[in-house]
Amino acid sequence: MPNQNGSVFGLTILSPIIDDERVTPSHDLQIRRYLATLPTGERSPFAIAPGTHLARLVVMDDVIYVGAPACEEHLKSKYLVFETNCDSDLPAYIAGLAEYVPQHLDAVWSHCVGYPGAADRAALIAYMQKCQIDTTFFFAAVNNKTVPEALRALQTQRAVTDFIVRHQGMAKTNPARLQAEFMRFAAELKAKPIPPAGAGRHDAETSRPIKTGGHNE
Amino acid sequence: MLKRRVRSRLAVTMSRLNETDIQGFVLRGYNLPLARYVFLHFADASRAVAFIRELLPMITTGQRWDGGKPQSTVNIGFTHRGMVALELPDATLLTFPVEFQQGMKKRAEILGDTGLNAPERWDEVWRDGQVHAWVGINALSAEALEACCSAVLAAIEETQGGTVLFTQDAAAVMVDGKPTTREHFGFTDGFGNPDYLGIARKSQPGQGKLMPDGSWAPLATGELLLGYADEAGELPVAPVPHILASNGTFMVYRKLHQNVATFRKYLDDYAPMYAGGREKLAAKFIGRWRDGTPLELSPDAPDFALTQDPARSTNFTYGADAAGTRCPIGAHIRRVHPRDAFGFQGRLINRRRITRRGLPYGPVAAEGVPASDADDRGVIFMALNASISRQFEFVQQQWIEYGNDSHLGNDKDGLIGNHDGKGKFVIQGDRTPANPPFVCAHLPNFVELRGGDYFFLPSITALGMIAMGLVDPR
Numbered sequence: 112m113p114n115q116n117g118s119v120f121g122l123t124i125l126s127p128i129i130d131d132e133r134v135t136p137s138h139d140l141q142i143r144r145y146l147a148t149l150p151t152g153e154r155s156p157f158a159i160a161p162g163t164h165l166a167r168l169v170v171m172d173d174v175i176y177v178g179a180p181a182c183e184e185h186l187k188s189k190y191l192v193f194e195t196n197c198d199s200d201l202p203a204y205i206a207g208l209a210e211y212v213p214q215h216l217d218a219v220w221s222h223c224v225g226y227p228g229a230a231d232r233a234a235l236i237a238y239m240q241k242c243q244i245d246t247t248f249f250f251a252a253v254n255n256k257t258v259p260e261a262l263r264a265l266q267t268q269r270a271v272t273d274f275i276v277r278h279q280g281m282a283k284t285n286p287a288r289l290q291a292e293f294m295r296f297a298a299e300l301k302a303k304p305i306p307p308a309g310a311g312r313h314d315a316e317t318s319r320p321i322k323t324g325g326h327n328e
Numbered sequence: 329m330l331k332r333r334v335r336s337r338l339a340v341t342m343s344r345l346n347e348t349d350i351q352g353f354v355l356r357g358y359n360l361p362l363a364r365y366v367f368l369h370f371a372d373a374s375r376a377v378a379f380i381r382e383l384l385p386m387i388t389t390g391q392r393w394d395g396g397k398p399q400s401t402v403n404i405g406f407t408h409r410g411m412v413a414l415e416l417p418d419a420t421l422l423t424f425p426v427e428f429q430q431g432m433k434k435r436a437e438i439l440g441d442t443g444l445n446a447p448e449r450w451d452e453v454w455r456d457g458q459v460h461a462w463v464g465i466n467a468l469s470a471e472a473l474e475a476c477c478s479a480v481l482a483a484i485e486e487t488q489g490g491t492v493l494f495t496q497d498a499a500a501v502m503v504d505g506k507p508t509t510r511e512h513f514g515f516t517d518g519f520g521n522p523d524y525l526g527i528a529r530k531s532q533p534g535q536g537k538l539m540p541d542g543s544w545a546p547l548a549t550g551e552l553l554l555g556y557a558d559e560a561g562e563l564p565v566a567p568v569p570h571i572l573a574s575n576g577t578f579m580v581y582r583k584l585h586q587n588v589a590t591f592r593k594y595l596d597d598y599a600p601m602y603a604g605g606r607e608k609l610a611a612k613f614i615g616r617w618r619d620g621t622p623l624e625l626s627p628d629a630p631d632f633a634l635t636q637d638p639a640r641s642t643n644f645t646y647g648a649d650a651a652g653t654r655c656p657i658g659a660h661i662r663r664v665h666p667r668d669a670f671g672f673q674g675r676l677i678n679r680r681r682i683t684r685r686g687l688p689y690g691p692v693a694a695e696g697v698p699a700s701d702a703d704d705r706g707v708i709f710m711a712l713n714a715s716i717s718r719q720f721e722f723v724q725q726q727w728i729e730y731g732n733d734s735h736l737g738n739d740k741d742g743l744i745g746n747h748d749g750k751g752k753f754v755i756q757g758d759r760t761p762a763n764p765p766f767v768c769a770h771l772p773n774f775v776e777l778r779g780g781d782y783f784f785l786p787s788i789t790a791l792g793m794i795a796m797g798l799v800d801p802r
Contacts, residue, residue: 277753
């Protein structure tokens with residue numbers, strides 16, 4: 112399946128950006144500016160809307176041939192590239208974005224050719240389907256777990272580790288108490304709500320430092 | 329058989345390097361017990377250049393010591409600011425890699441050098457960007473060290489070439505009157521330096537790159553030296569002109585303070601809860617017993633004979649220990665040299681290897697002798713690599729200060745991570761009584777960064793060009 116790996120979908124959408132020389136700053140720069148200020152962490156639109164494992168929005172100006180002899184070739188348009196790993200197929204996933212973060216969709220895609228707006232759900236889905244290309248081979252960080260399942264698993268891992276730290280050695284000194292406390296811990300953990308996506312990031316509200324990168328990686 | 333065939337093919341395609349053109353410090357660990365690192369500031373370019381000219385005949389090259397070890401060695405490296413002070417052409421200065429131009433202080437956030445390790449807490453000499461050059465002197469005896477230092481200082485004085493900002497002494501830990509490779513926490517160090525194509529060195533399995541047949545082969549020369557193909561078959565990013573860069577390398581210098589009292593107390597506090605005992609707990613942090621025995625090969629007890637056997641002491645992989653029950657997944661040596669742990673027959677790590685030099689500094693406090701964290705004691709860590717960002721910085725950021733590649737989430741290196749009391753280190757275990765799973769929590773900083781910088785160690789030819797004002801990027 113070119114757009115699915117395990118239970119996770121790989122969605123790739125290329126939307127042509129409006130080329131209008133009368134507009135300043137140009138539409139592509141306006142998208143860039145908006146993307147640069149998008150919140151990360153819990154306030155990210157992809158944390159607010161359901162089902163995103165990973166999302167990337169990129170403005171692709173052109174493709175540049177690297178090699179010799181130099182060869183000049185150009186795309187027909189600038190494109191907005193939208194890639195995600197998500198829990199559902201295109202119609203359901205886009206419907207979720209339209210329901211939870213329509214203002215972000217409109218702010219970004221209103222600079223793209225033919226965008227119908229998030230309010231008209233059917234037209235929006237048809238538009239995105241028209242812009243969709245097959246993802247083919249893609250890397251999914253998590254193949255067979257939904258976002259809520261992954262968040263629950265991480266919460267459980269953290270909680271169990273904390274429990275172990277607090278109770279290491281008790282199996283010898285007081286096994287009955289250990290068992291009682293574990294039962295209580297397990298019940299409490301089960302009752303806990305799933306933590307919100309994007310929670311626990313330290314840098315959510317601060318800078319976004321370049322992590323790695325550079326020539327020749 | 330296959331190994332021999334590979335070797336002979338390499339011999340055909342790769343002649344030996346010109347060892348006399350490469351600084352000796354780059355090509356080999358000198359195994360000299362004493363060192364002094366002199367840090368200079370250049371006030372005047374022409375006088376500094378005169379000093380380099382004066383120093384040039386004293387620089388130790390990579391030429392083999394067929395006539396026995398020298399009494400002392402001298403090597404030199406420059407920060408980017410140092411080369412600006414030497415007034416190298418702008419068209420050259422601008423071609424150095426960005427991370428080198430920035431220097432280590434500006435890279436603090438990328439490296440995780442924050443909080444207790446933040447530049448504000450570094451020794452004064454590293455805070456204000458005045459360091460222009462490192463002169464590294466290694467010696468066999470205290471007399472030889474003093475004699476060599478005097479000669480270097482005389483050259484500085486005679487030429488008025490620069491100001492000595494600071495000197496750092498370092499020395500091998502002595503046991504029974506003999507120098508050892510122990511560091512202050514009591515671990516035997518210095519096993520894992522990589523082999524590189526064309527560099528004659530006593531090589532042993534486990535020190536290069538893993539081959540599909542399970543044997544080990546030298547890494548591409550360009551992982552260490554500028555001007556040669558690296559593991560991707562490309563020339564590393566290097567300044568122009570080519571002859572300035574070729575046979576040179578970059579050095580990362582870090583003064584790592586060791587909180588020996590905190591480390592011992594942590595072991596004392598946690599060992600009673602750990603059925604494997606105190607020494608095993610210590611060994612799990614690093615992945616080797618204190619004498620250097622790899623846990624992977626001998627998980628239940630140290631085996632000194634194994635550490636002395638070059639065919640075995642670094643010859644292991646983690647493929648059969650995916651669960652980390654012998655060597656924990658987060659153990660220091662498994663993090664910084666994961667071998668095959670990330671799959672793909674180890675190929676993911678071949679561009680992330682570094683060569684380490686360095687020695688402990690400060691008074692030795694043998695186990696049982698009281699030690700205080702306030703004692704000025706630690707290790708001078710020096711790493712050599714062709715690309716600081718791709719090699720050292722990647723290892724520091726991703727494998728020491730983060731755990732995702734090992735599926736350890738945000739966990740940092742237990743021993744040298746910047747934990748600030750909040751760290752966690754999981755020791756995987758099995759059902760045997762002496763090897764239970766265990767969690768080390770509330771990890772403090774056993775190690776704190778006290779400063780350092782990035783240096784360029786030019787070839788002998790390049791030093792000559794600098795000394796004669798011949799660097800011409802056109």
